[in-house]
Amino acid sequence: MIEHEHLRHLEAFARYGTLSKAAEELHISQPTLTRSMQKLEDEIGVPLFLRTKNHLEFNANGELAADYARRILEQTDSMVERVRALDRAGRTISIGSCAPMPMLTAVRNATHLYPEMTISSECRDCEPLIEGLRSELYQIIILPYRPEDKDLYIQKTETETLFFAVPSGHRFAGSNGIYMKEMDGENMLLYSDIGFWHSLPREKMPHSRFLVQTDRFAFEELMSSSILPCFVSDIALADNWNSADRVLVPILDPEAKVTYHMVCLKKTLSKVRKLFLSVI
Amino acid sequence: MIEHEHLRHLEAFARYGTLSKAAEELHISQPTLTRSMQKLEDEIGVPLFLRTKNHLEFNANGELAADYARRILEQTDSMVERVRALDRAGRTISIGSCAPMPMLTAVRNATHLYPEMTISSECRDCEPLIEGLRSELYQIIILPYRPEDKDLYIQKTETETLFFAVPSGHRFAGSNGIYMKEMDGENMLLYSDIGFWHSLPREKMPHSRFLVQTDRFAFEELMSSSILPCFVSDIALADNWNSADRVLVPILDPEAKVTYHMVCLKKTLSKVRKLFLSVI
DNA sequence: ACAAATTACGTGATGCGTAATCATA
DNA sequence: TATGATTACGCATCACGTAATTTGT
Numbered sequence: 297m298i299e300h301e302h303l304r305h306l307e308a309f310a311r312y313g314t315l316s317k318a319a320e321e322l323h324i325s326q327p328t329l330t331r332s333m334q335k336l337e338d339e340i341g342v343p344l345f346l347r348t349k350n351h352l353e354f355n356a357n358g359e360l361a362a363d364y365a366r367r368i369l370e371q372t373d374s375m376v377e378r379v380r381a382l383d384r385a386g387r388t389i390s391i392g393s394c395a396p397m398p399m400l401t402a403v404r405n406a407t408h409l410y411p412e413m414t415i416s417s418e419c420r421d422c423e424p425l426i427e428g429l430r431s432e433l434y435q436i437i438i439l440p441y442r443p444e445d446k447d448l449y450i451q452k453t454e455t456e457t458l459f460f461a462v463p464s465g466h467r468f469a470g471s472n473g474i475y476m477k478e479m480d481g482e483n484m485l486l487y488s489d490i491g492f493w494h495s496l497p498r499e500k501m502p503h504s505r506f507l508v509q510t511d512r513f514a515f516e517e518l519m520s521s522s523i524l525p526c527f528v529s530d531i532a533l534a535d536n537w538n539s540a541d542r543v544l545v546p547i548l549d550p551e552a553k554v555t556y557h558m559v560c561l562k563k564t565l566s567k568v569r570k571l572f573l574s575v576i
Numbered sequence: 577m578i579e580h581e582h583l584r585h586l587e588a589f590a591r592y593g594t595l596s597k598a599a600e601e602l603h604i605s606q607p608t609l610t611r612s613m614q615k616l617e618d619e620i621g622v623p624l625f626l627r628t629k630n631h632l633e634f635n636a637n638g639e640l641a642a643d644y645a646r647r648i649l650e651q652t653d654s655m656v657e658r659v660r661a662l663d664r665a666g667r668t669i670s671i672g673s674c675a676p677m678p679m680l681t682a683v684r685n686a687t688h689l690y691p692e693m694t695i696s697s698e699c700r701d702c703e704p705l706i707e708g709l710r711s712e713l714y715q716i717i718i719l720p721y722r723p724e725d726k727d728l729y730i731q732k733t734e735t736e737t738l739f740f741a742v743p744s745g746h747r748f749a750g751s752n753g754i755y756m757k758e759m760d761g762e763n764m765l766l767y768s769d770i771g772f773w774h775s776l777p778r779e780k781m782p783h784s785r786f787l788v789q790t791d792r793f794a795f796e797e798l799m800s801s802s803i804l805p806c807f808v809s810d811i812a813l814a815d816n817w818n819s820a821d822r823v824l825v826p827i828l829d830p831e832a833k834v835t836y837h838m839v840c841l842k843k844t845l846s847k848v849r850k851l852f853l854s855v856i
Numbered sequence: 857a858c859a860a861a862t863t864a865c866g867t868g869a870t871g872c873g874t875a876a877t878c879a880t881a
Numbered sequence: 882t883a884t885g886a887t888t889a890c891g892c893a894t895c896a897c898g899t900a901a902t903t904t905g906t
Contacts, residue, residue, distance in 0.1 A: 314860070314861090315860075315862085316859075316860055326861075327861090327862075327863080328861080329860055329861095330861065330863090331862095334862095347861085347862095348861095349860090349862085350859070350860040350861050351860070352860080535876065
């Protein structure tokens, strides 16, 4: 029987050129390697080495055997890796989302519906999300539009609408709707963790400067204590909203309102069906 | 460390469905298999089976692992097989020939020039010879013509000419050359082991019956004691010829004289160069 | 003299089979 | 009751490392 460990030894010899060096690298004794190589030759039944009293090198047989050993070891490592990955995948639901708000909703639902599962979630742009879904890095992704593909199972979920939150003394405080370009040039507070929304303000308001806050507490503190306008969404409002003496002004640009779609591969649907049913 | 033997056990379980059956087939005890499977799970770090108290079956991880095991075992078996084949090839010169006479010459030379090598030889038709050369089943082949290919190294060797050997009383005994068709219809003795020559008489003399002798002794005995004409070649004559009261009549058909060519792949030439040099 | 491979030798780990146990069909 | 999986246990094997040997640089 060919021993797997002997193949490791063979491969190490191929890499390091001498048994001594290989033994050192493998943290085993030199005689052990000598014996491993002898066992291999014995097992296969042909010489693998050219021997002189204190030198050892491959003959043609050995070269071929080392090639095979390399491939077999790769396969074995790949087996361990892939089986572990499969196991992990079986115990995990991975959710990728274009924005944090619908992701939170999905994670909340998933946690309740699959209490024994690990729920992993992250925000990414739409393209990597779709690629990730196809490569099964994600089982579920949430997009701000309906993708067209017959391999995908798609379910409309919530909508999110963006507003300006301006101090009560602001020039638009009394308005019942403005376009973003009307606000262009005015500096604004901006929270960083807003997913795909990050591009919209920069596109529509190229002359504004955005004071990006990565910390939620800092952002809310500044919202109370400064007169800089900022964005808020209706979903975020539902969560918690300390009015902070600010007025909401609807944004009239159509891009300010999106409908989220929860998407999975049709072949994966069975695994996450409960989650899709829960949002109907 | 993943043990190769454990993969064999896994594969056996996949094939036979229960540990008991697999243990029986592998001629080992049931507990050994239990332990092997436990070791594998331990090694990979994930469960591979669905266990009920007296039943064991794969889960998804196990199915995947078994797939890999199958491939790894195939590769390992293939390694042993191919390394052994390479070793054998390194100790063997395989000669394929279209006819026995030039083959004997080549085997004689090879035996002298490579006394430590095994010389294997066989007669085949030209097409399988060329295929066999390309697949390295043969290192050297001998053809009755010059093949055209730049991957081949070619050396003219001997020529062989065919004669009729007729009893001295035969109607052509005095002739100094006839065409085969002139002999058509007359029954003849024919020795079976004549390589590619076998088709020529049947083609040119479709009305003759050939009394094929597979045994050399029987053939020679009949040549002495019967009045049936037969074929002989100049090379065969050189070996031994008991005239046996027979007259040689040259055959005028051009196909009755061939020039043999010894052929090898250019990339194999170094291994057999001495043999090619010896015939110049 | 040093480095590399191999052989000798004693010891500890380990992996086997037998036997016992448990559970299910 | 029979079959299949697992655990317990004792024993023999075997594979390791240390030490000694040989040989070539």
